[in-house]
Amino acid sequence: MGSLGMYSESGLTKKGSSRGYDVPEGVDIRGRYDEEFAKILNKEALLFVADLQRTFRNHIKYSMECRREAKRRYNEGGLPGFDPATKYIRDSEWTCAPVPPAVADRRVEITGPVERKMIINALNSGAKVFMADFEDALSPNWENLMRGQINLKDAVDGTISFHDRVRNRVYKLNDQTAKLFVRPRGWHLPEAHIFIDGEPATGCLVDFGLYFFHNHANFRRSQGQGYGPFFYLPKMEHSREAKIWNSVFERAEKMAGIERGSIRATVLIETLPAVFQMNEILYELRDHSVGLNCGRWDYIFSYVKTFQAHPDRLLPDRVLVGMTQHFMRSYSDLLIRTCHRRGVHAMGGMAAQIPIRDDPKANEVALELVRKDKLREVKAGHDGTWAAHPGLIPACMEVFTNNMGNAPNQIRSMRRDDAANLTEEDLLQRPRGVRTMEGLRLNTRVGIQYLAAWLTGAGSVPLYNLMEDAATAEISRVQNWQWLKYGVELDGDGLGVRVNKELFGRVVEEEMERIEREVGKERFKKGMYKEACKMFTRQCTAPNLDDFLTLDAYNYIVIHHPRELSKL
Ligand SMILES: CC(=O)SCCNC(=O)CCNC(=O)[C@H](O)C(C)(C)COP(=O)(O)OP(=O)(O)OC[C@H]1O[C@@H](n2cnc3c(N)ncnc32)[C@H](O)[C@@H]1OP(=O)(O)O
Ligand SMILES: O=CC(=O)O
Ligand SMILES: [Mg+2]
Secondary structure, eight states: OOOOTTSOHHHHHSOOEETTEEOOTTEEEOSOOOHHHHHHTOHHHHHHHHHHHHHHHHHHHHHHHHHHHHHHHHHTTOOOOOOGGGHHHHHSOOOOOOOOGGGSOOSEEEEEESOHHHHHHHHTSSOSEEEEESSTTOOOOHHHHHHHHHHHHHHHHTOOEEEETTTTEEEEOOSSOOEEEEEOOOTTOEEEEEEETTEEEEHHHHHHHHHHHHHHHHHHHHTSTTOOOEEEEOOOOSHHHHHHHHHHHHHHHHHHTOOTTOSEEEEEEOSHHHHTTHHHHHHHTTTTEEEEEEOHHHHHHHHHHHTTTOGGGOOOOGGGOOTTSHHHHHHHHHHHHHHHHTTSOEEEEEOOBOOOTTOHHHHHHHHHHHHHHHHHHHHHTOSEEEESSGGGHHHHHHHHHHHHTTOSOOTTTOOOGGGGGOOHHHHHOOOOOOOBHHHHHHHHHHHHHHHHHHHTTOSOEEETTEEEOHHHHHHHHHHHHHHHHTTOEEEETTEEEEOOHHHHHHHHHHHHHHHHHHHOHHHHHHTTHHHHHHHHHHHHHOSSOOSOHHHHHHTTTOEETTTEEOOO
């Protein structure tokens, strides 16, 4: 670890204790004490997190206020678009720092929560990269977060193992493993188990800070060939947020005494406003960038959220909003063009299909959908793609390898200059398709079950043969809200049915009965389905759309010690 000279004397010298943890001044740990957690939450690591929090909290607050201001503009009828003030960045020629050799080839990346067995399986999966997730795929309760940090440290050290006692199977790392990327939470989420100067810490600074502090040296030695650690950055809406990340990286590099540009990150373009900021985001992160990724599920969620006050832009059924819709294809094409022009990877997104073990025919159909989606991506010029499950990796790998051959990526070979002319209208074009009662029912059934899982600690789950996570659940929630708000007419077996609260109430009741039948009475009683139903129903019928499903739900998973259920 490099010099700690940048921290204030008082932080270093004054002693403090917080429910068993040895903490620097101003830091209060309110989560459960555990000896293993205490090794992660040691005083030096907390000092680093506190330094990041103190340095950047006002920048973060300002950025969140700018998000609210943009929302006000969209709610008054404004549309997101390219910023005339930064035209010079879009028009001028510049490139990002060269791609580190360790991650030149990213043709298939697997993602998953920071759960111990899954980390080992993902690293051994044959994918080029594993994105370990503190975000869409994780329910951020204290145990998951702290165990996730322990698991990642063991993974980077190469010592991680897991004993499945039921199956008497021991999991260990293979000789050859995927390269590790870590995705911290979005800027909007607090970490209510760690208070700094009387305020909850910023979730992503905790995720980033603890992981970086404990792993940067080992990572660069064992994984990054001198570079790293590597990150994915979610849910940004503007380049000013990327600028904060860039400054966080610079501060971390300085603290660690490592070269500027060692840390690298891929930004998910998964909000509608961000698609107009892709050059600007890369520009801010140009010394730390390894590309952009099409976070297609949050992007769809963001389309609804951004246009919450625009009844002329209602979405069709969720299953119809695929990558072949004009606005989605334009987004992917422009992302490829932007990344390749700037010399970095243009990563594709997640197909939500997962293997269907008990039905070979249905499994083949699902696999074929994945192949088709990946073929579209590689032919469009994407340099790699995401898989949600190890069972999909061979198919994804085959499609990308057949089309990219031995080249590690298509950064130089697929310029996509044709996409230079894509306009604001292309990127905002209204999606086409029908809205149905079955769509409303499916949203409700999936949204409630996902939330019930999230409240009990699972952030990604299989539902009806698809992967569901926070991003896909958000689509279900905001789509219901939108249809209710504007009293949309849905197609119900050929008959027009207008959505209102009463109809929705009936749908919720019937879908809860169906869920109970499907999961069984015992599991239904033990689970948190009723709480999830209440929360989901409130969010779908609220007069004003909640910004995030997980912000409200977070209050229910915060447990302060001594044990008490706490509200922020
Ligand atoms: C919109 C977005 O942000 S996408 C990115 C965020 N979302 C994700 O990362 C979702 C990742 N995927 C998953 O979490 C899982 O695949 C799920 C929850 C959808 C399904 O998981 P399961 O029900 O466990 O699947 P299944 O029973 O078929 O698993 C078979 C094996 O594959 C493993 N596995 C499944 N998915 C993954 C994964 N993503 N990474 C590593 N291992 C995995 C399981 O651990 C299991 O291992 P085992 O045989 O050693 O016990
Ligand atoms: O994070 C990915 C997404 O699609 O959302
Ligand atoms: Mg996402």
